[in-house]
Amino acid sequence: MPTVLSGVTIRDQILNELKPRLAALPRPPGLAVVLIGHDPGSEVYVRNKIKACADLGIYSDKLTPPEDISTAGMRDIIAELNARPDIDGILVQMPLPKQIDSRAVLEAVAADKDADGFHPTNVGHLVAGRPAPRACTPAGIIEMLKRYGIDPAGKHAVVVGRSDIVGKPMGLLLLHANATVTICHSRTANLAEECRRADILVAAIGKPALVTADFIKPGAVVIDVGMNRIADPTAAKGTRLIGDVDPDAMATVSSAYTPVPGGVGPLTIAMLMSNTVELAERRLRKPS
Numbered sequence: 001m002p003t004v005l006s007g008v009t010i011r012d013q014i015l016n017e018l019k020p021r022l023a024a025l026p027r028p029p030g031l032a033v034v035l036i037g038h039d040p041g042s043e044v045y046v047r048n049k050i051k052a053c054a055d056l057g058i059y060s061d062k063l064t065p066p067e068d069i070s071t072a073g074m075r076d077i078i079a080e081l082n083a084r085p086d087i088d089g090i091l092v093q094m095p096l097p098k099q100i101d102s103r104a105v106l107e108a109v110a111a112d113k114d115a116d117g118f119h120p121t122n123v124g125h126l127v128a129g130r131p132a133p134r135a136c137t138p139a140g141i142i143e144m145l146k147r148y149g150i151d152p153a154g155k156h157a158v159v160v161g162r163s164d165i166v167g168k169p170m171g172l173l174l175l176h177a178n179a180t181v182t183i184c185h186s187r188t189a190n191l192a193e194e195c196r197r198a199d200i201l202v203a204a205i206g207k208p209a210l211v212t213a214d215f216i217k218p219g220a221v222v223i224d225v226g227m228n229r230i231a232d233p234t235a236a237k238g239t240r241l242i243g244d245v246d247p248d249a250m251a252t253v254s255s256a257y258t259p260v261p262g263g264v265g266p267l268t269i270a271m272l273m274s275n276t277v278e279l280a281e282r283r284l285r286k287p288s
């Protein structure tokens with residue numbers, strides 16, 4: 001029977017370890033969350049992030065600018081947050097509406113308030129392997145592997161997906177953990193064959209159950225980042241969540257896997273809390 005890698009267990013460990021660090025700070029850390037529009041997925045993520053702050057004792061401020069805001073308008077909002085002494089971390093929920101230049105907005109966030117690790121300076125630090133806030137989902141996955149005693153060193157890790165939020169930072173973090181890394185994407189030839197070479201397979205594609213049993217080497221560790229809501233007339237709400245990997249395939253072919261839900265999802269929020277505490281510690285340590 002494969003090991004079920006529980007994101008809930010690891011999240012609780014990470015959050016408990018943050019409590020003494022929070023208690024040692026002269027004031028609670030502050031996180032600003034900017035949400036534009038009504039994307040149902042983003043609304044759920046943001047609600048969960050705000051709740052995690054409240055549960056842990058982190059001050060949070062949710063900003064919901066109008067859906068037709070311009071890039072310049074967003075930059076003004078970010079500039080105000082950059083200047084606020086009670087805010088240590090800023091998170092702009094992605095994706096942004098089409099009229100907004102996402103890159104310009106992410107660049108406007110002060111690198112030392114970048115709770116998501118998306119600022120180019122922090123991406124540069126990631127590439128160089130230097131300490132800086134890391135993208136929360138891949139950082140959470142590394143933390144989970146560590147805590148389950150799964151060492152990527154010398155293993156072949158295959159990441160499916162090349163997004164700035166998950167795929168690219170995941171590949172780099174696995175590389176820094178001494179894995180041999182392949183990053184696959186929509187133009188990869190023979191995707192199943194590439195995936196079958198993986199000792200550690202990370203699926204971050206956003207397509208329900210795209211990865212089937214024939215993609216998985218027997219005994220591989222499978223990390224499913226997907227969160228796809230699909231119609232299911234037999235489910236109470238008429239829909240259900242499914243990952244990027246066929247759940248039966250993971251449960252029969254892998255040696256360890258993350259379930260959906262309850263796998264990677266809780267880790268992302270735990271690492272956001274961790275990044276926010278870290279940013280507050282650095283800010284409050286600095287002489288003003």
Ligand code: GUN
Pocket residue numbers: 091092093094095116136137165268
């Ligand atoms: N959209 C999907 N995942 C994320 C994330 O980790 N951070 C932000 N800001 N937006 C997202």
